[in-house]
Amino acid sequence: MLATILAPRIMIVGGGALAQTAAVVRRLGCTKPLVVSDRFLERTGVTTRLGTVLTEGGLTPGWFLDTVPDPTSEVVAAGLAAVQAGDYDCLIALGGGSPMDTAKAIAILDAGGGHIRDYKVPASADRARLPILCIPTTAGTGSEVTRFTVITDTASDEKMLITGLGCLPSAAIVDYELTLTKPFRLTADTGIDSLTHAIEAYVSRRANPISDLYALEAMDILHTNLRTACREPSNHQAREAMMRGATLAGLAFSNASVALVHGMSRPIGAFFHVPHGLSNAMLLPAVTRFSLAAALPRYAACARAMGVAATQASDEAAGAALLDALDALNRDLEVPSPQRYGIDEARYHSLLETMARQALASGSPANNPAVPTEAEIIDLYRAVWA
Secondary structure, eight states: OOOOOEEEEEOESTTGGGGGHHHHHHHHHOOEEEEEHHHHHHHTTHHHHHHHHHHTTTOOOOOEEESSSBHHHHHHHHHHHHHHHHSEEEEEEEEEEEHHHHHHHHHHHHHHHHHHGBBBBBOOOOSSSSOOEEEESSSSGGGGGGGGGEEEEETTEEEEESSSSGGSEEEEEOOOOTTOOOOOOHHHHHHHHHHHHHHHHHHHHTTTTHHHHHHHHHHHHHHHHHHHHHTTTTTHHHHHHHHHHHHHHHHHHHOOOHHHHHHHHHHHHHHHHHOHHHHHHHHHHHHHHHHHGGGGGHHEEEHHHHHOOTTSSSSHHHHHHHHHHHHHHHHHOOOHHHHHHOOOHHHHTTTTTHHHHHHHHHHHHHHHSSSHHHHHHHHHHHHHOO
């Protein structure tokens, strides 16, 4: 089979890598970066650390710090205005998935104009004038290496999947030390997000031998270290492993795509403002049960890679062990159901058909081993409610 493999041109990985930011900007041929980040990282001093690195490297950055969780079309438009007002020649995205997704959308609009909804799938967003350098501060989304961005359309509350070469960062700086202060809930949610990326990439109908290598290694690393990273936040070994696993999982799903969990997760995030990794975690066990029989050997391989089934275990036994392990992970990491999270029950059930349609429209469910109908997606939403 033919496989097209995409990755950033430059990746600097390891503790202290943030110090290389100015050098990487110059290697990209740029001198005037706009940093895209958020007010939380400003308050915690992370933007100040980056600013010092850039100024000591002879650069004078601009700042756009108004990104929000679940980035919106309005914020993207504001970021585009900041780019156009300052004559910047590259973007530095500092933060979790939201700043990185925002920077990607800004670059797409800067190159092609229009509204960001013009670029949602099935369109392909392949143009970007500004190089993007991503610096993740969570071990989660993998957005630093992917060709995807997700933006909420303010007019419709639709979480839009946008994909193409215009979304692919030119460079990534992956410094696990930026994650050492992250709290339990954020560490858990972003970690399960990464594990979901790896599992879905491996069972995706678009998987290939290269994405498989990334995915299996990521599953091993992530499942081995996630609980420790949550319970021992200053454990450098676990934090470094989680960051490496998240990036590998990002490379896996960028080159194979995600599937039904992500398709169903986006509407929950858009309508109820549930963090993306947490909505994935709510769905992962139920969706895996639904899909298991359609790709049993693949799911069994996931269980073996995660260390929850012996190498010699039958596929049936390994598949059952995977389901048990995902349930146990959610229990240990205190993942709530939508009901326990506090979502309004009447509104949740009134939106089931809309959420199912949006999930299908995203294209991700079509990559699932068992491609669901709208009715089956509605049933899955009902199953995870409580």
